[in-house]
Amino acid sequence: MKPFAYVRATSLQEAVAAHARHPGSRYLGGGTNLVDLMKLGVESPGTLIDLTRLPLDQVEETGTGGLRVGATVANSDLAAHPLVRARYPALSQALLAGASGQLRNMATTGGNLLQRTRCPYFQDVSKPCNKREPGTGCAARDGVHRDLAVLGHSAHCVATHPSDMAVALAALDAEIELYGDERGPRRVAATGFHRLPGDHPERDTVIRPGEIITAVVLPPAAPGAVSLYRKARDRASYAFALASVAAVLQLADGRVRHVALAFGGLAHRPWRATVAEQLLAGSAPTDEAVRRAVDAELEQARPLRDNAFKVGLARNLAHDALTALVRAAGGEPPA
Incomplete structure (x- = not known):
């Protein structure tokens, strides 16, 4: 040290x-x-x-019926908060799926968003890694990459973002509140907060030098909307996602009024499945429609030598999650 x-x-x-x-x-x-x-x-x-010690440890209702979560709120407290459990179950489930109870008691909302990849080459200073030391190369591309990216990666980095919470926030259309330079406070959509690697994998987020995450702001939950988070991992506890999905669904007259789908464990950032969402919007959520939409999203996948299994895993997770939400929202089960 x-x-x-x-x-x-x-x-x-x-x-x-x-x-x-x-x-x-x-x-x-x-x-x-x-x-x-x-x-x-x-x-x-x-x-x-x-x-x-900053006064950023409160969960408060906003004037519009949403929630403002302070950056130093512990993950365990946020997961257990009654308003989060009632209005945003996907967020509570995602937090409980991450790490151990002891770590959740210490980990903060802001810190969860800023955690770095668990790529073994990033964590091993004896190995080349463009994220840790730009220009040295990406050893993972031809090395051990079973757990790494299948979407949005580049020649410079195939790392995945490890947060479960961030995936739920992406699907819930949350915003990240920042305080920093002379330009003053600002908000960034959770879907745009983390970056794809491109030519600069050392930049995990769009945060500016010196900026501080002060809060996460959740919009009001839509009437009748249901949400959930599901995660596939190598063991039942204390393991990062091989693939995960956060989904939000609202039906009206048997058709999709609103749907949001985000994948974790597949990319350098939480992957908002906009192609699938566009195909499902306004449609009857039949089994065929759901499968077609998810397949269209995952056509963008570019798996590496040893992680093609992630595509099928993510496909099944998304299908099962949306099927469960259709039932929970009172629609007919996909058939």
């Missing part, structure tokens, strides 16, 4: 100012990912700026 300085911020302004004074500093929430990466030598910040 390399020595580092420590600053405990008492306000957002103090935190941003400290970041500006200490180039290469990092913000610290629960530390469940950052501290691990420091131990591995992947991260070596000269200064840690502790945000846990």
